[in-house]
Amino acid sequence: MAKHEYAFYPGCSSQKGASASNYLTSVESMCKTLDVKLTEIPDWNCCGASIGYAEAGELPRHVLNARNFALSEKNLPGQEMVATCAACWLGARETRERLTHSDTLMADTREALKEAGLTINEMPEIRHMVEVLIEDLGFEEMARHVVRPLEGVKIAGYVGCQTNRPFGVAGESFENPAYLDKMVEMVGAESIPEYDMKVTCCGGALAFSEPEKAQAQIKDIVESAYDHGAEMIVTPCPLCQANVEIYQGQINQRYGTKFNIPVMYYSQLMVVAYGGDAKAAALNGQLIKARRLEEIAAKPVKR
Amino acid sequence: MSANTAVADKYRNNFLKEIEEQVEMGDWVKMCMQCGVCSGSCPTNFQSAWEHPPQELFMMIRAGKREEVLTSTSMWNCTSCYNCIVRCPRKLPITHIMHGIAEYAHRIGMAPKMQPTRFFSGLFWKNATHTGRVNELKLSMGLYFKDGFVQGIKNGMAMQSVALGLVKAGRLNVMELFGGHKCKDQKKIHAMLAKAYEIERTRKAAKMAG
Numbered sequence: 112m113a114k115h116e117y118a119f120y121p122g123c124s125s126q127k128g129a130s131a132s133n134y135l136t137s138v139e140s141m142c143k144t145l146d147v148k149l150t151e152i153p154d155w156n157c158c159g160a161s162i163g164y165a166e167a168g169e170l171p172r173h174v175l176n177a178r179n180f181a182l183s184e185k186n187l188p189g190q191e192m193v194a195t196c197a198a199c200w201l202g203a204r205e206t207r208e209r210l211t212h213s214d215t216l217m218a219d220t221r222e223a224l225k226e227a228g229l230t231i232n233e234m235p236e237i238r239h240m241v242e243v244l245i246e247d248l249g250f251e252e253m254a255r256h257v258v259r260p261l262e263g264v265k266i267a268g269y270v271g272c273q274t275n276r277p278f279g280v281a282g283e284s285f286e287n288p289a290y291l292d293k294m295v296e297m298v299g300a301e302s303i304p305e306y307d308m309k310v311t312c313c314g315g316a317l318a319f320s321e322p323e324k325a326q327a328q329i330k331d332i333v334e335s336a337y338d339h340g341a342e343m344i345v346t347p348c349p350l351c352q353a354n355v356e357i358y359q360g361q362i363n364q365r366y367g368t369k370f371n372i373p374v375m376y377y378s379q380l381m382v383v384a385y386g387g388d389a390k391a392a393a394l395n396g397q398l399i400k401a402r403r404l405e406e407i408a409a410k411p412v413k414r
Numbered sequence: 415m416s417a418n419t420a421v422a423d424k425y426r427n428n429f430l431k432e433i434e435e436q437v438e439m440g441d442w443v444k445m446c447m448q449c450g451v452c453s454g455s456c457p458t459n460f461q462s463a464w465e466h467p468p469q470e471l472f473m474m475i476r477a478g479k480r481e482e483v484l485t486s487t488s489m490w491n492c493t494s495c496y497n498c499i500v501r502c503p504r505k506l507p508i509t510h511i512m513h514g515i516a517e518y519a520h521r522i523g524m525a526p527k528m529q530p531t532r533f534f535s536g537l538f539w540k541n542a543t544h545t546g547r548v549n550e551l552k553l554s555m556g557l558y559f560k561d562g563f564v565q566g567i568k569n570g571m572a573m574q575s576v577a578l579g580l581v582k583a584g585r586l587n588v589m590e591l592f593g594g595h596k597c598k599d600q601k602k603i604h605a606m607l608a609k610a611y612e613i614e615r616t617r618k619a620a621k622m623a624g
Contacts, residue, residue, distance in 0.1 A: 123548035126595045128587030130550055130580065154598050157542040161494030164513035165520045165535035169438045171610040175543070178606065219613045226605040276496035277509075285500045312457040312495035319557055320534035324491070328457055357576050398579040 113148030115247055118187040118235060120179060120203065122196035123157050124349045131196070131349035133396025137378040138195055138240065140391040144256050144382075145248060149193065152183045158202030161273075162316035173216060174223045176206035181229035192235040193243055197273035197348040200239040204278055207234050241347050241377065242280055245290055253297055258386040258412045260299025264403055266380070267306045267341035268292045269332060271351035275310055286310065294377050295345060298384035308335040313354040326362050329355055333362070333370050343373040343401055345380055352376060357398055373401035380404075386412040417522040422480070424622050429480045435621040438514035442506045446472040452498035452508050458491045468498060468508050471515070484524035489516035490531040533560055543607060546597025551590035 124131035142149055156179060159172045167175075180203075183192050194200040210217045211234070224230055244253055268291035276285055283290055288310065292302035311332055314325020332355055336344050346352050356374035363370055375397070382392035389408045394401055425432035433440040446469055453459050453467035466474060466488045474483050489512045498508035516532070519525040525532050534557055541553045558573070559566030570577075580586035587594070597603060 123542070123595070124550070126547070128584065128590065129595070130585045132585055133583070154546075156546040156597050156603060157548050159542060160538065160548075161509075161513070162531075162535050163539035163542060164517050165525075165532055166517075166539035168517060168521075168611065168614050169514075170614040171607050174606055174610040178603070219610070219617075222613060223606050223610040226609045227599065227602040272493075272495040272497070277499045312493050312497070314457075315493040315495065316534060316538070317458070317491075317493050317531060319554070320530040321491075324458055325493075357579065360575060396583045396585055398576075398583050398585075 114146040115243070116148045116150070116190060117193040117238070117243065118183040118190040119149035119151045120155055120183075120192055120194045120199055121151060122194060122199040122349075124196060124353075130353050133393035134195060134349055134352070134376045134378065136393035136396070137376055137382050137391070140382045140387050141378045141385070144385045144387075145244075145253070147243065147248075150187055150190070152179060152192070153186050154182060155179050158199045160198045160202060160316075170216070170219055170223065172202075173206040173209060174220050176203050177210065177220045177224060177231060177234075178227055178229060179203065180207070180234045181224055181227075181231050183235045184231065184233060185229065190235065191238050193238045193240055195240045195349075197239070197271065198350065200237060201273045201278065204237040207237055210234065239274060239280070239347070241274065241290065241294075244294075245280060250293060250297055253294075253381070257297070257299060257384045259384055259407060259410065261380060261384055261404070261407060262299055264300040264407075265303065265340055265342050266295045266300045266375075267303050267336035267339060267344045268295055268309055269306070269336070269344045269346045269351060269355065269374075270309050271346055271348045272310065272312045272315070273350075274347045291345065291347065291377065295380070298380045300380065303336075303339045303341055306335060306339050306341070308332045313351050315350060315354075318350075318354045318358065322358070322361070323365075325354065326358055326365060329358055330362050330366055330368065330370075333359065333372060334368070336372060337370075341372065342403055343375055345375045345377055347377055359399065371399055373397055373399045373404075375401060375404070383408045418524055421522060421622065427478065429478045429483070430476050432480075433475050433515070433518075436618055437511070437518045439507050439510045440514055440518075442511060443472050443475050445504050445506055447504055448473060449503060451501050451503065452506075455497040455501045457495055457497070458493060464488050464491055468512060472511075481524075483515065484519040484522070485526060487526050487529050489513070489519070490525075490529045490535075492516070530557075530560070533557070543603070544600075545595070546600055546603050547595045549590050549594045551586060551588065551594070555591075 125135040295302040314328045318325035359370040379392045492512040542548045558569035
C-alpha cells in the first residue's frame with residue numbers, strides 16, 4: 112500500500128494533449144518516487160474556473176464542483192481530494208467553504224445533485240498538490256529522494272495568484288510566500304527570494320480575451336526574473352506556466368525585448384533531481400526548451 | 415417587459431438594494447469605506463483599464479448611478495487574482511462582487527455586448543458545461559472567430575507560431591476539433607445544471623417579490 116493516498120482531480124488542462132499535460136506527466140513521476148497514490152475521481156467535471164462567471168451564476172457554479180465532491184465521496188470514501196491546478200483547487204475550495212457556511216446553498220445544491228443521481232453527505236477536504244508535499248510529506252522527506260541536485264541553476268519562484276490567494280498555503284504570507292523558494296533550494300538549485308514579481312498576476316484569462324493587458328503583466332514577470340539573474344522560472348500553476356511561457360515571442364514583437372526563458376513546474380524540477388529522465392519530467396512539453404535541465408537529466412545518477 | 419425594465423421598475427430609486435438582493439455578495443457593497451486599497455492592488459488598474467476601479471463602483475452604486483455601473487466595462491477587467499480580497503481592510507469579497515455585478519449586468523442584458531472578456535467568459539462556461547470538460551482548441555477558435563470569419567483567420571494567423579509550438583510540445587491536439595475529452599454522464603450534468611438555474615431564478619424572483 113502506498114504511504115499516502117488521495118482522490119485525484121487532474122482538471123481539464125492536465126488531460127492528454129491539453130495545455131498542461133506536461134504537468135500531469137511530471138506529477139505522476141514525482142508521486143511514484145514519493146510513494147503517493149493518486150486515484151482519479153471517475154468522470155470528474157470542470158470546476159467552472161473563475162472566468163466562467165458571466166454565465167455560471169452562484170448555484171450552478173457550486174453544483175458543478177459539488178458533483179465532483181459527490182463522486183469522490185461515492186467512489187473514494189474518506190480520501191482527501193487533491194488538485195494540481197490552482198483554479199481547480201480554488202474553485203473546489205471556495206464551493207466547499209460556501210456550502211459549509213450556508214444551509215440554504217447546501218440544500219439547493221443537494222436538490223440539483225439529485226438530477227445527476229448523486230448526493231453529498233460529507234464533503235472531502237480539498238488540497239493542492241503543494242500542500243500535500245509540504246504538509247503531509249514535508250521538506251525533509253522530499254529532499255531525501257534527491258540524487259541529482261540541480262547545482263548552480265538559478266531559478267525564480269513564480270507563485271502567481273490562485274495558489275496563493277485567497278486561500279494560499281497555511282503559514283505563508285500572501286505578499287511574500289516562501290515555500291516555492293524552499294522547494295527550489297530543496298532540489299539543490301539556487302533560489303531568488305527577492306524576486307519581486309513572485310505573486311504578480313499573469314493576466315489569467317485576459318491573456319486570451321485582452322492579450323495586450325495580460326502581456327504587459329507577463330513582461331514585468333519575465334523581465335524581473337532576468338534582472339535577478341534567473342535561468343528559468345518555476346511555478347505551481349498551469350495557467351501561470353502557459354501564459355508566462357507561450358507569449359514571450361509576442362511580447363518580444365510588442366516590446367522589442369529578447370525574452371527566451373524556460374518556465375517549469377516544480378514537479379519537473381523534482382523529477383530531474385530525483386533521477387528521472389527528460390521523458391519522465393516531460394521536458395519535451397516545453398515551448399522554450401530548458402536546455403540546462405535536459406543536460407542534467409542526461410547525466411548519470413549518483414546513488 | 416425586458417428583464418432590465420422589470421428590475422429597474424421594481425427597485426426604482428434604490429440601486430443599492432437592487433445590488434444587495436440580486437448580485438452575489440452584493441450585500442457587502444455598503445461595507446466599503448472608500449480607502450482605495452483595492453484599486454491600488456489591482457494589476458489591470460495600472461494600465462488605465464478600469465473605467466471605474468472597485469471602490470468607485472461601490473460609491474456609484476450607493477449614489478444610484480445604475481446605468482453607468484451596469485453598462486461599464488470595468489468589472490470585466492477583473493483577472494481574478496484575488497489581491498483586492500486579501501488586502502481589503504474591511505474583508506469585502508471584492509473579486510466575487512466584481513464577478514457578481516458583471517454577471518448581473520450580463521443577465522439583464524445591460525453588459526457591453528462587444529466587451530471581449532464578457533464574450534470569452536460566456537464562451538468558456540458554455541464550452542466547459544457542454545461536455546463537462548473544457549475543449550481548449552474549440553475555446554480558442556471560438557474566441558478568434560468572435561468578429562467574423564475574416565477576422566478569425568487573421569487572429570488565427572497571428573497565433574500561428576504559438577499554436578504550432580503547442581502542437582509540437584504535445585500540448586494542443588488538433589483532433590480536439592472532432593470531439594475531444596468529455597464526461598460520460600453529460601445528460602445528467604445538463605439536467606443538474608438546468609435544475610440549479612431554475613432554483614436560482616426562483617430565489618431571485620422571490621426576493622424581488624418580497
